Amino acid sequence: MTALLARPLARLALASALALALAACSGGGEMQMPPTEVNVATVISKKVAQWDEFTGRIEAIESAEIRPRASGTITGVHFEEGGMVKKGDLLFTIDDREYRAAAASARADVARAEARAGLADIELKRSESLAKENAVSEGELQARQNEAKQAEADRLAAQARLDQAELNLSFTRITAPISGRAGVAMLRTGNLVSPGEPVLTTVVSLDPVYVSFQGDERAYLRYQSMDRAGTRPSSRNSANPVRVALADDVGFPHEGRMVFVDNAINPATGTIFARAELSNKDGVFTPGLFARVQLLGSGERDAILIHPQSILVDQDRRYVYVADMVTPPKEMGGGPAYLGAVRKDVVLGATIDGMVVVEKGLEPSDKVVVNGMRKIFFPGAPIAPVDVPMDAPNTVKAPAAAPESDDDSEA
Numbered sequence: 207m208t209a210l211l212a213r214p215l216a217r218l219a220l221a222s223a224l225a226l227a228l229a230a231c232s233g234g235g236e237m238q239m240p241p242t243e244v245n246v247a248t249v250i251s252k253k254v255a256q257w258d259e260f261t262g263r264i265e266a267i268e269s270a271e272i273r274p275r276a277s278g279t280i281t282g283v284h285f286e287e288g289g290m291v292k293k294g295d296l297l298f299t300i301d302d303r304e305y306r307a308a309a310a311s312a313r314a315d316v317a318r319a320e321a322r323a324g325l326a327d328i329e330l331k332r333s334e335s336l337a338k339e340n341a342v343s344e345g346e347l348q349a350r351q352n353e354a355k356q357a358e359a360d361r362l363a364a365q366a367r368l369d370q371a372e373l374n375l376s377f378t379r380i381t382a383p384i385s386g387r388a389g390v391a392m393l394r395t396g397n398l399v400s401p402g403e404p405v406l407t408t409v410v411s412l413d414p415v416y417v418s419f420q421g422d423e424r425a426y427l428r429y430q431s432m433d434r435a436g437t438r439p440s441s442r443n444s445a446n447p448v449r450v451a452l453a454d455d456v457g458f459p460h461e462g463r464m465v466f467v468d469n470a471i472n473p474a475t476g477t478i479f480a481r482a483e484l485s486n487k488d489g490v491f492t493p494g495l496f497a498r499v500q501l502l503g504s505g506e507r508d509a510i511l512i513h514p515q516s517i518l519v520d521q522d523r524r525y526v527y528v529a530d531m532v533t534p535p536k537e538m539g540g541g542p543a544y545l546g547a548v549r550k551d552v553v554l555g556a557t558i559d560g561m562v563v564v565e566k567g568l569e570p571s572d573k574v575v576v577n578g579m580r581k582i583f584f585p586g587a588p589i590a591p592v593d594v595p596m597d598a599p600n601t602v603k604a605p606a607a608a609p610e611s612d613d614d615s616e617a
Contacts, residue, residue: 241588244547244578246529247596250511251570254563256556257449258503262419264495266410267483268384274399274406276300276377287390291382291409298391298406300399302378309375312368319361326350326357386411410493413486417450417462419499420477428503438504441480442467448482449500452490457559458500460484460491503556510568511561513599516576517554525551526568527575527582529591547575549585561597 278300285297333350336342382388389408393399399406432438439446441464449458462484471478482499484491516526532546552567568574573591575582576599582589594601 241545241590242547242578242581243590243592244527244529244575244581245594245599246573246589246591247513247516247576247594247599248573249564249568249570250561250596252509252511253506254509254511254558255502255506256504256563257500257558258421258425260419260421260499260501262417262497262499264484264491264493264497265416265418265481266386266412266493267414267416268386268411269493270383270409272297272380272382272406272409273402273404274298274300274377274380275401276305276374277400278302278304278378278398280393280395280397280399283391283394285382285388285391285407287388287407289388291385291388293382293385295382296379297382297388298380300378300380302375305371305375305378309368309371312364312371315364316361316368319357319364323354323357323361326354330354380406382409384409384411412489412491412493414483415486415491415493416465416481417448417484417491417497417499418479418481419497420472420475421467421480421501423471423476423478425503426471426478432504438502440467441501446502448502450482450484451498451500453496458498464501509555509558510564510570511558511596512564512568512574513576513596514557514560514562515599516574516579517552517562518579523551524554525549527579527585528568529573529575529589532586532588544588545591546586547582547589 280298281301282299283297284299285291285295291297330350330353333342333347337344337347386409389410391407392404393406429438429440433440433443445463445465448462448464450460450462451458452460462482464480465483466481468479480501482501512526518525518527526549527547528550529545530548531543532548533543534541550567550572553565555563555565557563573593574596575589575591576594576596578589
């Protein structure tokens with residue numbers, strides 16, 4: 207019952223306030239209400255594209271764990287920890303005396319096998335020459351042929367053992383497999399290592415880098431729908447642009463392009479993994495950094511934008527005050543038209559570069575009140591507007607704010 211009574215009382219109070227204002231504007235009443243000084247700004251009309259924001263991490267495109275491939279004692283560390291290295295640069299050396307001896311022994315075996323193969327070849331050629339004169343039996347000729355083949359096989363086996371010995375010897379010199387920044391040296395000179403253990407250091411590439419992030423299911427479905435409609439290509443097939451900001455950046459100053467979208471939605475999180483590539487010639491990005499990522503979410507379209515400071519809230523509705531001519535209704539005494547604050551309910555869209563897109567409710571010519579809304583106590587109140595830029599509503603000193611009412615608050 208109390209709520210039912212409150213609504214007529216509120217309407218009566220509003221009608222009384224409007225009647226008082228009309229009387230003041232027309233000069234027909236004893237109380238004169240001066241126009242409220244407010245700042246107004248013309249809405250911004252331009253083509254915009256929606257950018258969807260996600261959180262991600264900077265990742266190296268190439269990353270390598272440096273592990274030993276030979277057993278032995280570390281005899282030298284040849285890089286600066288945290289410094290840049292090029293592919294092929296020497297990082298560690300391992301005691302190679304055992305491997306040099308093995309290579310020398312294998313090299314001697316190759317020489318012995320080559321000599322044996324050479325002798326067998328000479329004996330074979332002699333037997334072939336005598337066979338033409340029928341001076342040697344067929345069995346002896348076949349024996350010489352088999353000896354030559356066996357000697358050649360022994361030579362090939364000895365050469366293979368030499369190649370393996372030289373390869374093992376090369377493993378005592380551990381070089382950088384990629385170019386990038388080296389990490390900390392986990393072991394120093396004098397430590398014993400074995401093949402595969404432990405990790406000696408790491409190297410990560412720095413330019414370019416990846417920024418990896420998780421896209422939500424709703425955004426993914428919207429992108430797929432736009433791809434089928436031909437309004438925005440899928441990031442699987444097109445290098446859609448991204449904008450990236452680090453924790454200390456203002457705005458999104460870094461630009462990149464999409465290079466990968468995963469093949470399935472993660473059912474546990476309802477997200478899909480995606481990756482973009484960024485240039486890092488100036489070394490701004492370090493693998494592991496947190497990053498905010500904006501992905502182009504739509505094609506360009508005409509839109510109206512306003513500053514979020516101008517938006518007011520009435521329960522579940524959003525509205526703004528617009529400077530417009532108000533004509534007093536005849537049933538309230540009539541009178542000449544005056545410049546007043548007209549309430550317009552709005553439907554809001556995405557925020558783009560700090561400005562809010564208005565999907566419905568405003569026209570390109572509207573002038574929206576951006577300062578002094580608290581001094582407008584009811585729709586239609588007379589105002590004295592002062593023009594300011596929409597993207598800088600506080601460049602002109604705003605009028606003093608009146609006490610806030612209980613039912614309205616700034617968004």
